[in-house]
Amino acid sequence: MKTAERILLISLDLFNHHGEPNVSSVDIANELEISPGNLYYHFKGKELIISALFDLYQREMSKILTAPNKDKLNVEDFFYYLLLILQVSHKFLFLYRNPAEISEKYPQVSRSFQRVLASKQKTYATCIQSFAKQGLFVGDSNHQQQMVELLGLITTQSPNYHQLLGRDINDGDYMYQSLATILFSLAPYFNIEQEVFHSLTQLIDNQYAAPSDRQT
Template identity: 35%
Template sequence: MKTRERILSTSLQLFNDFGEPNITTIDISNEMEISPGNLYYHFQGKDAIILELYLRFEHDLIELLESPSRNELAVDDYWLYLHIIFETIQNYRFLYRDLSNLLAKYKKIQARFNRLISRKKQMFIDICQKLKKADFLMATEEEIEALADNAVVIATFWLNYQVMRHKNAYDSSYISQGIYQVITLIAPYLVAEQKVHVQTICRMYKDKGYLLRD
């Protein structure tokens, strides 16, 4: 792996494990056993590392968010799709741990993240509309709009909420719990047959403590 990629990989791991505000470029270079000057040759400070990691996250997530509009998905695929979205968030969880402060600190990211939130909402609307068209979901346009807003709030702030509750301790089950919360938002609007199936999925996430891979 080239030095630039090692810097990004190491930074991501440290930011995820300890929180971005608690890690300096000195910490990163020490972890890699390279000189601060070598790190600076590739990235002129921590801001540049944060921006590059965000751009990679944004690229990965946009690819996912556009998938429902580009591809015909079976109804079961939507729940797997939701899982993959939360998994992507987990991989870059440092961005979500203290989101308000991070966006205030890194202005180049703020506007891009706001657009990403809008894409998230549209993706949830698209999923609900497709489920409705397939006669799997019974909801008005107003209810779908509200479902999308609430799903985006959970997807965006769930990790921050859990970290606050548990005094900054991170557990990968937090993401599984977030998926459970989103599914239970949609479940009451599903037709009976789909509701039974989704209840089985919910039990998998809640009762068995289903975990995403680290």
């Protein structure tokens, strides 16, 4: 593995576990057992490391948000799709520990973050509209918009909420709690069989198995 790649991997791990403000370039160099000068040779400042990590995050998230057939998902696949989004966000958890602070410190990241969030909202809207067309979502356009906002809020701010409650967010359990919150929020508007609802609840409780692992 190239030194630049190692720097990004170690930086990501340190940022995720300790928070970006609590990790200096010297901390990163010490963890890598390289000199600060060697680190500076590859990344001339922590800002460039943050920018490179955000580029990686943006590429991974874009692959999911631009995935085909998201407008034809059934309800179970929709929740698995949400899990994929949460998993990418969790992989780059430091961005979500305090997104407002990250955005203020790194304006370039802030602008890109806004574009990612806009893409998320567009994707959520496409899914909800598809459910409405299929008769699976019962509600007018205002209800649809409120659900899109709710999805954006939960999938973006959930780590902060659970962290403020004193919970360890590094293990990722909050992702499944977030899915459960979304499920019960959507339940009054979902025109689905009770068996499907209970199946989803069980899947989430069991840390939501991937479609290929489901029993047919």
